[in-house]
Amino acid sequence: MSWLDICALEDINPLGSRIVAGPKGDIAIFRTSNDEVFALDDRCPHKGGPLSQGLVYGKRVACPLHNWQIELESGQAVAPDVGCAHRHQAKVENGRVLLTLNTATECA
Amino acid sequence: MKKLKLVMIGNGMAGVRTLEELIKLAPDLYDITVFGAEPHPNYNRILLSPVLAGEQTFEEIVLNDLNWYADNGIKLLLGRKAVKIDRKARVVVADDGSEAEYDRLLIATGSNPFILPIPGKDLQGVIGYRDIADTQTMMETAKTHKHAVVIGGGLLGLEAANGLKLRGMDVTVVHIGDWLLERQLDVTAGRLLQQSLEDRGLKFLLPKHTAELLDNGEGRVCAVKFKDGEVVPADLVVMAAGIRPNSELAEQSGIACNRGILVNDTMQTYDPRVYAIGECASHRGIAYGLVAPLFEQAKVCANHLAQLGFSRYQGSVTSTKLKVTGIDLFSAGEFMGAEGTETITLSDPIGGVYKKLVIRDDVLVGACLYGDTADGGWYFRQIRENHNVSEIRDHLMFGENAIGDAGHQGQSSTANMPDDMEVCGCNGVCKGTIVKAIQENGLFSVDDVKKHTKAASSCGSCAGLVEQILINTVGGAADVKPKSEKAICGCSDLNHGQIRKAIREEQLTSIPATMTFLNWSTPNGCATCRPALNYYLISTWPGEAKDDPQSRFINERAHANIQKDGTYSVIPRMWGGVTNASELRRIADVADKYNVPMVKVTGGQRIDLLGIKKDDLPGVWKDLDMPSGHAYGKSIRTVKTCVGSEFCRFGTQNSTQMGIDLEHALFNMWSPHKVKLAVSGCPRNCAESGIKDVGIIGVDSGWELYIGGNGGIKTEAGEFFVKLKSAEEVMEYSLAFLQLYREEAFYLERTVHYMQRVGMEHIKKAVLEDAEKRQALHARLLFSLSFEQDPWKEQLAKPQLKKEFDRIALRNLEVQA
Numbered sequence: 031m032s033w034l035d036i037c038a039l040e041d042i043n044p045l046g047s048r049i050v051a052g053p054k055g056d057i058a059i060f061r062t063s064n065d066e067v068f069a070l071d072d073r074c075p076h077k078g079g080p081l082s083q084g085l086v087y088g089k090r091v092a093c094p095l096h097n098w099q100i101e102l103e104s105g106q107a108v109a110p111d112v113g114c115a116h117r118h119q120a121k122v123e124n125g126r127v128l129l130t131l132n133t134a135t136e137c138a
Numbered sequence: 139m140k141k142l143k144l145v146m147i148g149n150g151m152a153g154v155r156t157l158e159e160l161i162k163l164a165p166d167l168y169d170i171t172v173f174g175a176e177p178h179p180n181y182n183r184i185l186l187s188p189v190l191a192g193e194q195t196f197e198e199i200v201l202n203d204l205n206w207y208a209d210n211g212i213k214l215l216l217g218r219k220a221v222k223i224d225r226k227a228r229v230v231v232a233d234d235g236s237e238a239e240y241d242r243l244l245i246a247t248g249s250n251p252f253i254l255p256i257p258g259k260d261l262q263g264v265i266g267y268r269d270i271a272d273t274q275t276m277m278e279t280a281k282t283h284k285h286a287v288v289i290g291g292g293l294l295g296l297e298a299a300n301g302l303k304l305r306g307m308d309v310t311v312v313h314i315g316d317w318l319l320e321r322q323l324d325v326t327a328g329r330l331l332q333q334s335l336e337d338r339g340l341k342f343l344l345p346k347h348t349a350e351l352l353d354n355g356e357g358r359v360c361a362v363k364f365k366d367g368e369v370v371p372a373d374l375v376v377m378a379a380g381i382r383p384n385s386e387l388a389e390q391s392g393i394a395c396n397r398g399i400l401v402n403d404t405m406q407t408y409d410p411r412v413y414a415i416g417e418c419a420s421h422r423g424i425a426y427g428l429v430a431p432l433f434e435q436a437k438v439c440a441n442h443l444a445q446l447g448f449s450r451y452q453g454s455v456t457s458t459k460l461k462v463t464g465i466d467l468f469s470a471g472e473f474m475g476a477e478g479t480e481t482i483t484l485s486d487p488i489g490g491v492y493k494k495l496v497i498r499d500d501v502l503v504g505a506c507l508y509g510d511t512a513d514g515g516w517y518f519r520q521i522r523e524n525h526n527v528s529e530i531r532d533h534l535m536f537g538e539n540a541i542g543d544a545g546h547q548g549q550s551s552t553a554n555m556p557d558d559m560e561v562c563g564c565n566g567v568c569k570g571t572i573v574k575a576i577q578e579n580g581l582f583s584v585d586d587v588k589k590h591t592k593a594a595s596s597c598g599s600c601a602g603l604v605e606q607i608l609i610n611t612v613g614g615a616a617d618v619k620p621k622s623e624k625a626i627c628g629c630s631d632l633n634h635g636q637i638r639k640a641i642r643e644e645q646l647t648s649i650p651a652t653m654t655f656l657n658w659s660t661p662n663g664c665a666t667c668r669p670a671l672n673y674y675l676i677s678t679w680p681g682e683a684k685d686d687p688q689s690r691f692i693n694e695r696a697h698a699n700i701q702k703d704g705t706y707s708v709i710p711r712m713w714g715g716v717t718n719a720s721e722l723r724r725i726a727d728v729a730d731k732y733n734v735p736m737v738k739v740t741g742g743q744r745i746d747l748l749g750i751k752k753d754d755l756p757g758v759w760k761d762l763d764m765p766s767g768h769a770y771g772k773s774i775r776t777v778k779t780c781v782g783s784e785f786c787r788f789g790t791q792n793s794t795q796m797g798i799d800l801e802h803a804l805f806n807m808w809s810p811h812k813v814k815l816a817v818s819g820c821p822r823n824c825a826e827s828g829i830k831d832v833g834i835i836g837v838d839s840g841w842e843l844y845i846g847g848n849g850g851i852k853t854e855a856g857e858f859f860v861k862l863k864s865a866e867e868v869m870e871y872s873l874a875f876l877q878l879y880r881e882e883a884f885y886l887e888r889t890v891h892y893m894q895r896v897g898m899e900h901i902k903k904a905v906l907e908d909a910e911k912r913q914a915l916h917a918r919l920l921f922s923l924s925f926e927q928d929p930w931k932e933q934l935a936k937p938q939l940k941k942e943f944d945r946i947a948l949r950n951l952e953v954q955a
Contacts, residue, residue: 087662095700
């Protein structure tokens with residue numbers, strides 16, 4: 031598994047996100063209030079809204095288009111909605127945000 | 139840490155709701171044991187009538203299945219009736235000898251049907267109507283026997299009678315009062331109801347006193363005999379003559395009771411370790427028999443069981459709804475009228491419509507509707523919110539005028555709507571889908587329905603219809619609280635008003651401080667509460683509270699309006715809708731340079747550039763070199779103007795200049811919701827001032843101000859506010875009103891809804907009657923605005939803010955060793 035160096039943790043606001051231009055489209059990287067980072071394809075499973083523009087709270091993000099709630103860890107929509115945003119591995123090491131692109135197909 | 143032990147006696151709706159609330163607040167505080175006398179998990183008792191009528195099955199009305207208890211680690215002892223509470227040893231004993239120790243005890247034993255103390259009451263075939271077993275007995279008896287007598291013409295009795303009739307029995311309803319539902323209806327409506335039930339084949343005997351029940355010689359009832367000597371055949375007698383709080387067990391253990399277990403505002407009984415809730419509890423002398431108040435009690439009780447200790451139950455206004463399909467009946471509050479009240483009635487016996495409204499001191503205190511209950515929810519809200527209705531008195535009877543409501547074919551009544559009719563035009567949700575979701579998922583509030591069906595979750599114009607469907611489906615259990623009483627979101631039990639008050643009085647200046655002080659249940663809130671808190675903080679403490687961009691919706695963070703494909707629209711400000719060649723040239727250049735796919739003129743008299751990529755926003759702003767139009771914010775939008783006296787041959791005032799001046803004065807104003815103004819130069823009103831938050835109309839002798847207009851989802855004409863002489867006065871009064879709105883409205887409440895909530899009287903008092911107060915409001919708005927600057931310029935000037943707009947390119951990625 032190879033980790034890609036994305037940016038400094040400070041480059042993402044707490045409870046904010048940044049967009050990485052990935053090879054197969056944008057990837058959203060989120061930072062929670064306790065400095066964990068998560069990465070999802072920047073597409074809501076509902077109507078493709080840019081999750082990176084959503085409001086982050088706890089370990090969830092609310093899609094800016096129709097307020098679907100997506101779990102940052104799994105990419106799954108919070109019930110009763112059903113759907114899944116493709117996730118990637120992300121972590122913080124020495125103040126740098128690292129990302130591994132996930133090529134496996136997890137979402138149906 | 140060793141967990142505390144909580145024992146609950148009773149396994150009904152109120153008790154289990156308390157456990158649900160408790161688990162949300164303090165999931166690990168207690169080991170919970172539940173004694174349930176019935177062999178079933180918690181089910182929706184209100185829906186027994188639809189089950190009896192054959193409209194639903196038992197399986198469908200279960201609210202918490204056995205898995206729920208297991209998942210939450212609750213020890214459930216079914217089919218075991220608690221027979222003793224030993225308060226000294228703190229032990230509950232059941233009829234099979236099983237015991238459970240407690241640190242806290244919750245009594246939720248509900249109520250028992252009142253069985254008339256007459257000869258024959260113990261015969262076979264004589265039952266109450268309370269639980270699944272009674273319902274089963276009725277369904278079985280209907281298969282083998284013919285004659286049924288229901289004693290009691292109340293809600294429960296009529297629903298039982300209707301169900302038995304539908305199951306093929308010949309049903310007579312006996313009632314002691316002069317008319318049916320005398321606790322819910324007045325005599326006229328009661329007679330109308332009786333007539334329509336008779337049309338369905340039910341028979342009525344009233345007023346009639348039952349003397350005894352006769353034995354068929356084999357221990358089964360065969361007839362009912364009345365005090366006047368009349369006898370009617372009966373193979374089944376259902377006693378529905380009222381309920382009695384089931385407080386026997388508590389009474390035996392020495393807990394103070396008086397027609398119910400006495401509880402204080404925290405639902406605590408005489409023994410501080412023991413709480414009581416639901417139909418068995420007597421709060422301020424009232425034992426509630428409807429579900430909505432019990433759910434409110436559950437919330438309070440859970441708050442105290444969770445050791446939070448700050449919530450109070452202060453009684454409820456209740457409403458009722460008869461769940462007999464095809465009959466519309468609704469009553470709420472003091473519908474009977476009393477000394478000091480006035481009533482307005484509308485009576486159309488041929489059309490089968492009867493409405494009565496009861497008013498005391500200009501406030502609606504009760505409503506009774508028969509035949510057309512479409513406005514039941516609206517009246518109920520008026521009653522609960524104590525509005526002064528003197529100004530709408532002449533059209534109060536016609537309800538919340540639904541004309542102008544877009545998105546559902548002008549329908550305003552759901553009772554006769556077919557199942558396949560679309561209710562929510564935004565998300566394409568039909569009535570049948572909503573009813574099914576309510577029944578299958580045990581939903582009680584519009585918010586629940588929104589979550590499960592998406593109906594009313596977009597523009598919200600159909601929320602009233604959804605509320606009606608909810609009331610029609612679950613009756614008095616529907617949780618139809620107004621926003622002023624509702625909790626802000628799932629993160630807190632507090633409502634908007636309480637939160638605003640705390641922020642002001644406790645001088646809270648940041649979101650974390652507010653959440654800590656108010657015991658927020660989530661670490662950083664959610665997408666509903668954070669934007670609200672952010673607004674409350676910056677509007678209450680200008681210059682002190684720091685704006686939190688991460689708690690703003692994307693539009694207010696990007697200072698542009700997000701579109702369905704993730705691009706943005708940019709609308710630069712044109713003061714009063716006036717522009718010039720140089721601005722237009724720059725707009726044209728931007729459109730060319732950034733390949734803007736669409737350039738459109740807006741309804742607010744300016745120009746919209748659509749389809750701009752987020753990365754391009756700072757460049758577009760720079761090239762435009764115009765101020766932000768705030769077309770994306772809960773903020774001042776535009777001041778629309780007509781050309782006015784400068785050019786127009788009809789113009790009486792310089793409306794354009796007035797508009798430009800107002801727009802400059804209000805520039806950068808954040809508000810609870812969007813704010814739109816308009817200034818017209820004469821009563822022809824070309825700027826459409828009648829549908830704006832503040833609409834100004836020039837007349838020869840000065841200016842007229844209208845407030846609370848709205849041209850959106852529901853067209854609302856603004857109400858006349860005041861007539862003024864000079865442009866300076868227009869400025870002062872408009873700004874003062876808007877500051878009042880900023881200080882008092884709830885987040886996402888438009889001026890029209892704010893006005894409906896607080897009443898025009900209140901606004902006039904604050905702005906018109908007291909010059910000092912008005913000037914202070916005006917000054918506070920100016921003070922608040924002194925901290926704001928054009929957000930586009932600010933974003934361009936501060937690199938830290940601009941970062942948001944840069945995407946991290948792939949070429950910057952480096953593979954780590």
